[in-house]
Amino acid sequence: MSDTPLTDTSTFARVETGIVPALRLTEQGIQTQTQAAAINPGAAYMRSQGLLKAADFTPAGCPQLVVFPAEVTPEEVEALAVSLWEDAGWVSPGRLRLSGQAELNGPFSLDQQIRECLQLPPYSQTAFRLDCPRCRNGELAEELRGIDPLTDAFAASEPIGLEYDALSGLLAICRRLGGSLRVGPGNRATGSPAQILSPDPDSAVNLAVYSPYWIEKNALKQLLEPVLGELSTDPGAPDRPSRAQQRLNQEAEALVSAQLGEEKLAWIAAEAAAFDKEVGSQLNQSNTLALYGSLGSGADFFLGVETSLQVPTSLRFHPHHGKPFAIYQLQWLGQPPGNRRLSRVERVARMKVINAFEDAARLLVQVAAGAVIDEDSFLVTWN
Numbered sequence: 181m182s183d184t185p186l187t188d189t190s191t192f193a194r195v196e197t198g199i200v201p202a203l204r205l206t207e208q209g210i211q212t213q214t215q216a217a218a219i220n221p222g223a224a225y226m227r228s229q230g231l232l233k234a235a236d237f238t239p240a241g242c243p244q245l246v247v248f249p250a251e252v253t254p255e256e257v258e259a260l261a262v263s264l265w266e267d268a269g270w271v272s273p274g275r276l277r278l279s280g281q282a283e284l285n286g287p288f289s290l291d292q293q294i295r296e297c298l299q300l301p302p303y304s305q306t307a308f309r310l311d312c313p314r315c316r317n318g319e320l321a322e323e324l325r326g327i328d329p330l331t332d333a334f335a336a337s338e339p340i341g342l343e344y345d346a347l348s349g350l351l352a353i354c355r356r357l358g359g360s361l362r363v364g365p366g367n368r369a370t371g372s373p374a375q376i377l378s379p380d381p382d383s384a385v386n387l388a389v390y391s392p393y394w395i396e397k398n399a400l401k402q403l404l405e406p407v408l409g410e411l412s413t414d415p416g417a418p419d420r421p422s423r424a425q426q427r428l429n430q431e432a433e434a435l436v437s438a439q440l441g442e443e444k445l446a447w448i449a450a451e452a453a454a455f456d457k458e459v460g461s462q463l464n465q466s467n468t469l470a471l472y473g474s475l476g477s478g479a480d481f482f483l484g485v486e487t488s489l490q491v492p493t494s495l496r497f498h499p500h501h502g503k504p505f506a507i508y509q510l511q512w513l514g515q516p517p518g519n520r521r522l523s524r525v526e527r528v529a530r531m532k533v534i535n536a537f538e539d540a541a542r543l544l545v546q547v548a549a550g551a552v553i554d555e556d557s558f559l560v561t562w563n
Contacts, residue, residue, distance in 0.1 A: 226254035240366030250305035263494035352556035355379035478529035
């Protein structure tokens with residue numbers, strides 16, 4: 181078992197040891213879910229609402245569920261919801277608002293009979309029901325399938341707007357807390373069974389460090405090369421695409437041409453060229469920096485640095501909020517496309533990158549007083 185949240189491969193170990201707590205940045209600094217609450221409504225708001233009624237979740241069109249191990253508390257779920265949505269918080273007993281009219285109802289308890297009836301993961305002990313206005317955009321286009329497991333699960337009627345925002349946020353919370361999202365029957369296709377989406381916690385590889393301080397290129401290389409290896413401004417020659425990738429590219433180009441037409445494509449290209457000519461010099465002179473490195477086959481990565489006034493919702497109480505931040509972005513370039521299962525070689529490469537990114541983020545926190553955000557916009561800290 182790993183001592184760090186970014187290299188721990190066991191979902192259960194993460195939850196049981198509290199290595200990946202639900203954190204919130206308040207005016208008093210970074211606090212755990214037990215130290216800060218959105219409303220602090222009292223224990224009655226978070227008390228169990230009793231056993232879940234399985235019969236409410238068997239017909240087509242039923243609500244979606246999120247389930248968690250017993251160690252995950254309602255306070256943790258609330259803390260992560262507050263990190264994603266500014267208006268999140270408990271509004272009454274058993275009702276946790278996410279955003280607007282989207283709410284979680286619960287927590288409900290689960291027994292073995294309910295788990296078997298709804299085909300929930302064995303670890304499932306608590307559940308929340310998603311209550312959200314239905315916002316759908318019709319059937320998912322064939323060319324968009326196989327890319328995002330969430331939209332694939334709703335291929336019969338793609339969620340958009342508030343419903344998609346709520347579902348994608350809940351899937352991110354599941355990834356952080358080791359939970360699962362149950363998508364009701366009939367959403368993938370007419371007559372299809374319910375689906376269980378259990379995000380891999382290790383799939384959250386990329387990190388961003390938000391700091392009030394800008395580190396010049398040479399100093400940044402000197403700081404991070406001991407943990408990231410040699411860093412260069414040259415990304416190197418791109419890999420030659422495989423035959424399968426070439427075929428996919430040709431099919432994509434043909435599809436775009438058929439939908440837009442040659443005249444429209446020519447206009448878009450001319451507009452893009454004009455834009456590049458007008459603002460290209462401005463971009464070159466702005467506060468941006470790009471460095472590239474590699475930790476071996478499949479473990480290429482990118483370190484980008486830029487300045488911005490915009491910060492994730494989880495940093496809205498940061499003391500530096502409203503002033504420019506230097507954002508140090510660590511991105512893995514070897515992430516396979518689509519939602520297929522990674523091979524053993526790819527998983528090893530991913531773990532190398534995760535370890536290196538963790539070490540680099542630690543250094544940036546120490547040297548530049550940074551706050552670390554994962555790719556789901558949640559705060560990350562280490563014991």
